[in-house]
Amino acid sequence: MGKKKEEKELQELFDAFGADPEVLREWDLAVEKIKQVRGVLRLKTQAGYRALKKVNLSEARVRFVQEAIDHLAGRGFPNVPRFIRTKYGDPYVVHPSGIYYLTDWVPGKEADLKKAKNVFLAAETLAKLHNAGAGFAGGRFGQETREDFSASWGTYLAKLSSYDASLEERREQTAMDESYRSHRLELTQMIEHATEQLANTPYPQILEWAREHKTLCHGSFSRQNLIVEKERMTVIDFDHCHYGHPVHDLGALLTRYMPRYQWDTTIGFSILDVYRGVREVSAEEMTVLAAYLSFPQRTLEVVEAYFERTRDWDGGRFANRFRKQLALDEGREMFVQDLIARYGLNLSAPSFAPHLEGLESYDELDGMESSSVETREDGWEAQHVVEKSEQVSVEVEEEAPEVSLVSHEDEYDDHANEEESSSGTKLRYTVPRVKQRKPQKPGPWRPNR
Template sequence: MMREFEIERQFDIKIEIIKANKGVYYLKTNKGERCLKKINYGPQKLLFVYGAKEHLIKNGFNNVDRYYLNTEGEPYALVNEDLYTLSEWLEGRECDFRNINEVKIAAETLAHMHEASKGYDPPENSKLKSDLGRWPHLMEKRTKSLDKMKDIIRKKNIKNDFDILYLQSVEFYKEIGKEALTILKESNYYELCMLAEQEKSFCHHDFTYHNIILNDNESTHVIDFDYCKREVRTFDISNFMTKVLKRVDWDLEFAKAILESYNSVSKLKEEEYKVLYAYLKFPQRYWRLANRYYYNEVNWGQNTFTNKLNSIIEEKDKFLKFLNDFKSEYKIE
């Protein structure tokens, strides 16, 4: 159990109300409303995240969930071996990914964040997180693991609905994975990684609707930088695009709106489109769902898994049409 008096002592606050809210705690304190969050990683990684947010603020990107420091000047409280962070409680609503205007605002915000991320030197005692140069290896490994999961099913005496669906669909996604890897290898991926290394920029790595908070005075906050790391910006863009597009039947107009809005703030180079296309093509969602299922990463019910797999498979034709249209729209060779 979290010891509230330890939180009060270390952050020098008095808690009047505490309520659990979507994986965090809402606090009403003598110093205002706060968000308390338990962190499931170590202090070195947390210092990287803290430094990244402070860097954005220093560069004019203020709309983040900035950490309050404890009485020792550290951005956390240590309670029974657990780390807790304290930040301002942000009022507002989650971004609606079916609303093209809100999606455009999010795309512009992402571009501003990427611009402000440049020149980040992490604090000395922090742990540098980076995925630069890793994606060809990750794509290859994940595509191969689709076969390993097929072997897991083959060894089962009784196959359930998820197993059968997986066996029926896996070859298609394996091929798409291989094609995405080939496209990435043929692109200027490594040169773009070197550029990101030189620029010392970073990505959010989880830029999705519940981490984009809009409110009525037109300000847009980006929260939850737990996964941020050195990375080429096209990863963030593709991840964001996929999360939007799966909700709008892979509508090319949404993709164009995202890129137009992003480019209005920070223009993508011609060679970045091929890397973006490779990311969009890679069957990350299919791999991730199967991986979660066969390696017990999430304890969802059997039906939830089967329904999620079904919905990914059912959008296959729209997904393929989108890829073809995107390729011709942006003249990707």
């Protein structure tokens, strides 16, 4: 009776997950306990905890992901769960209900990126991933490329025009409608400026370099996919990985999490310095990054969510979020201005975001993402207290110098923020001391690797 009840509960859970428990036979798994955590099933087996995931992707795509992970692990990036092969030696199972793959369960919590030390650790981890991802010779099962973000930028002006038309047809106007109308010009100016600046960068050349060197991007480097335990960060969910240039991942990381710090220059430059301490960034790449950060991505996501009804919010909440994002755009543009000045980039600094006052502190940044830090905690182990966000002090130069990024060998000194690691070694997040140089226009693009 007890066994039948367990089998019934197992079947019900798999049904709710849209999966079939018979796939467990492919690994000869005797499951003692099972729980759905996000998009995977956490299995407790005699061999330890495992994560079973079902994906509705093509077999070529899954094979690409599996080979990319194997490549990273083979190139010295161990912080990634590899596919566990079936008893027949297959890396995944193709089933009528979908494709399944099994990995070890990664212990820990989703990275709390409200803590600057975790953002620095994420930057360091991302740089290591990019270093290990170079030279990936997979893809014979399908070229997986999503690399030119300029293509998506061009669609936003057309979208805004369609939103304008929909407003003309409405009899009743919401608070969001009024806010959108008031700041429609600034949106256009920010989009056009970023697009123009990107066109003045060597973006096509760095994309060509990335294609030739087959560099990998994670594609979804967000806190949900960064698991931290005792100062060790593991990257999970490579289902969106693709060939691309590392500046895409780096730009997305800054765009996603710098608003938490009001685009504070000290934090932002420290993130870049941690990344550059592991993977060198050329002046040309930094120019592309500055153009990338000139684009009002987060603000446009709010507008898009409102007009396309992808969020179940009322007009007042949308208007509040929209205005707060616009206020953050002012800080973002100031950060880009400082970035251009510090590195002597040949770009025109953006200055189009409106100056908005009287807004409450922006404490709803998680609202446009799918979870909170605590969501992954499933109660099977002892609960840990989540520490409050701490103030981080980083020593920097009083004046932001302009430098060439051709070489960084002489730029570092002993000033650093240090965090003890579980092994007793110290993770050093060094803020560079740089030699002051005259601004230089980027020369012909050349990879500095």
